[in-house]
Amino acid sequence: MRRRCPRGEPLGAARLGGHALRIALPLDRPPGQGFATVVPAPGAFVPGALFRLGPGDLAALDAYEDCPALYLREELPVEDLSAPGGSREVRAALYRMREPLRPARPRPDYVQTLREGYADFGLPLQALEAALGEAGIP
Secondary structure (H helix, E strand, O other), X not given: OOOOOOOOEEEEEEEEEEEEEEEEEEOOOOOOOOEEEEEEEEEEEEEEEEEEOOOOHHHHHXXXXXXXXXXXXXXXXXXXOOOOOOOXXXXXXXXXXXXXXXXXXXXXXXXXXXXXXXXXXXOOOHHHHHHHHHOOOO
């Protein structure tokens, strides 16, 4: 994130309710490396991190995420777990892969990056490990 958004500031942990993490590719793309996305899933949640972005950061992220060809950017309510005085709901931009989706296996270096990101923010690993398991990663 620091390379793509050098003025971005990490704020802390967050949680997206009503969604699950998946490793996938859009059905209309050729077979290849899978990437993380979120899908609606009542009762589930996806841990993540909140960042305050600087001028031009969304454009840089759109380019990195291949938006709108691979991902679509949208704004959804998330629970800010690092808010002073307890958690609170905020609206945050996120990238969701274009549907319909199919499972796709991620590259080992991508798996390592995901695990490091979760560790950097002290996020619980259950959602990530479940998504990796569905993608065939032990």
